[in-house]
Amino acid sequence: MKKIGVLTSGGDSPGMNAAIRAVVRKAIYHEMEVYGIQYGFAGLLSNDIEKLEIGDVGDIIHRGGTKLYTARCEEFKTPEGRQKAVENLNAVGIEGLIVIGGDGSFRGAEKLTEIGFPTIGVPGTIDNDIPGTDYTIGFDTALNTVINAIDKIRDTATSHERTYVIEVMGRNAGDLALWSGLADGAETILIPEEEYSMDDIIKRLRRGHERGKKHSIIIVAEGVGSGPDVGQKIKEATELETRVTVLGHIQRGGSPTGYDRVLASRLGSNAVELLLNGVAGCMVGIINNKVVHRGISEVLSEKHQIDKEMYRLSQELSI
Incomplete structure (x- = not known):
């Protein structure tokens, strides 16, 4: 394999640029040509493809977002759209593709593999919701962004x-x-993987208030519902002074942490190695700090699992 392509798709996550850098430099080290596809799968259809050199990925390892940009593409979901994408790749001479993104991006990679185009997935999403890997690129950075925000809010809450x-x-x-x-x-902590009761939340708040607790922090995952709705219910039931903060897209940006930079470098490099070794239709991941790979179809057939022991611990420590 002498020519490969790389694209980012779906929501951006800190560390995507580090992964792009790793793909480009690892491939060039092995005397391959690398082509960047702008705007994800949409760029495959619009033929927005350009050759990348070593200097093109210089000074991006510390930057959030994605140098290649990202976009949604409804046309790619059709058989005709995917066939057009492959034709555009073949016209440039690209023999394999690395897709950096979440499960939606992997479904696109899976479809390309099904019609015979070698593709490897690299998990890049702040949600950490991809089976087959302990962590996804961007999760650690987003986590630290959230922690930093909560620390500041707790000062005001106190x-x-x-x-x-x-x-x-x-x-x-x-x-x-x-x-x-x-x-x-x-x-x-309210998460979509575990049922919760507003009555239990109210009882916990009242119990804390009765023992002299002056403030409380309640975390709501967006998959559970609306933070403002939860806040309104608490205010109506307890008459405690309640405020709501929706952190929003601030969680997706920022310079990636050291962990995300290293993870992205390892996964991006391994994706190139897989293509060199004739492996396709797989996702690279990290399990127990070891880089692994599994079939994309197998990964997509599974459901993301939360660490229930960690959830129980959070409840035990918040008495």
């Missing part, structure tokens, strides 16, 4: 003796909420 409800991202996965809630000592 000063004004308020209850704060903080809504965090994560789509249908509760990892960001669980990890940040445990790290910041939140009194209650």
